[in-house]
Amino acid sequence: MGKKKRKKRKLKRRQGATAGLAAAADRHECYQKSVQSPQADLDFFCARFAERRSRQPRSLREDFCGTAYLSSHWLRGGAERTALAVDLDPETLAWGELHNLRPDIAERIELRCADVRSISSPKVDLACAMNFSFCVFKQRADLRRYFDAVAEGLADDGVFVCELYGGTEAIVEIEESREVEDFTFTWEQAKYNPITNETLCHIHFTFEDGSRIDKAFTYDWRLWSIPEVRELLEEAGFRSVDVYWEAVDEDGDGTGEHHLSTEEQNQEGWLVLIVAAK
Numbered sequence: 001m002g003k004k005k006r007k008k009r010k011l012k013r014r015q016g017a018t019a020g021l022a023a024a025a026d027r028h029e030c031y032q033k034s035v036q037s038p039q040a041d042l043d044f045f046c047a048r049f050a051e052r053r054s055r056q057p058r059s060l061r062e063d064f065c066g067t068a069y070l071s072s073h074w075l076r077g078g079a080e081r082t083a084l085a086v087d088l089d090p091e092t093l094a095w096g097e098l099h100n101l102r103p104d105i106a107e108r109i110e111l112r113c114a115d116v117r118s119i120s121s122p123k124v125d126l127a128c129a130m131n132f133s134f135c136v137f138k139q140r141a142d143l144r145r146y147f148d149a150v151a152e153g154l155a156d157d158g159v160f161v162c163e164l165y166g167g168t169e170a171i172v173e174i175e176e177s178r179e180v181e182d183f184t185f186t187w188e189q190a191k192y193n194p195i196t197n198e199t200l201c202h203i204h205f206t207f208e209d210g211s212r213i214d215k216a217f218t219y220d221w222r223l224w225s226i227p228e229v230r231e232l233l234e235e236a237g238f239r240s241v242d243v244y245w246e247a248v249d250e251d252g253d254g255t256g257e258h259h260l261s262t263e264e265q266n267q268e269g270w271l272v273l274i275v276a277a278k
């Protein structure tokens with residue numbers, strides 16, 4: 001195949017991504033609808049915090065916050081609540097500020113455009129890293145540095161929650177789709193390197209007229225194991241690190257319910273919330 005032909009094909013695909021319903025859709029809105037459940041996450045955080053500390057948390061640090069969707073729900077849950085939302089990407093933060101932060105909550109949040117590893121103040125009760133975001137750190141020393149910053153940025157009785165995925169299919173190059181409202185969400189595991197455990201994944205959105213936002217989001221991650229994360233959290237000074245396993249239904253789909261666990265059978269796909277307390 002000549003170079004010219006290849007170029008033409010590429011151009012066609014790009015046009016497809018910006019036509020029809022896809023052109024009018026907002027990738028951040030589609031993302032929030034597809035992969036975020038802020039209220040369920042917050043209920044989990046508050047329950048785990050209260051079990052350990054006999055009080056309710058008042059301040060949240062949302063690392064890798066993206067559009068600060070979780071923080072916006074947190075702030076709506078009580079007038080005494082404050083949030084620090086941290087992300088490297090100014091465009092995503094600006095979108096969140098415009099769409100998620102009503103004036104009545106905007107004054108109780110600080111949006112910080114920064115590397116999460118550089119943040120250790122103000123000290124907060126709760127910190128979180130959802131949707132596997134910390135997997136962006138590929139070297140042990142980098143992940144340790146991040147967990148050190150989290151530990152330093154927590155109050156003396158602070159609690160950190162992070163989310164991790166794995167399973168026999170996590171290392172397979174596959175695409176999985178599901179319907180979300182009026183579009184289809186597709187998760188593509190495009191590449192996996194067994195020597196480094198690095199994986200390259202994409203999110204695509206397809207609309208009813210067949211138009212598509214191709215590679216709406218791309219993630220270049222290292223797949224960490226639960227014991228690796230646990231050991232690094234302990235090294236960073238967390239006194240307890242507990243694993244909450246997400247239950248699955250008869251089709252193997254996650255139910256959104258997590259239970260404290262120390263032994264499970266491997267699954268095609270699993271998801272855990274790791275709770276680390278100082």
Ligand SMILES: C[S@@+](CC[C@H](N)C(=O)[O-])C[C@H]1O[C@@H](n2cnc3c(N)ncnc32)[C@H](O)[C@@H]1O
Pocket residue numbers: 035036063064065066067086087088089092114115116117129130131132133136
């Ligand atoms: C998977 S999204 C998470 C969005 C949202 N918080 C969620 O739970 O779905 C990952 C986000 O992490 C941000 N990010 C990546 N590396 C970062 C770093 N070192 N410090 C701060 N933010 C980072 C990206 O800009 C992106 O918005």
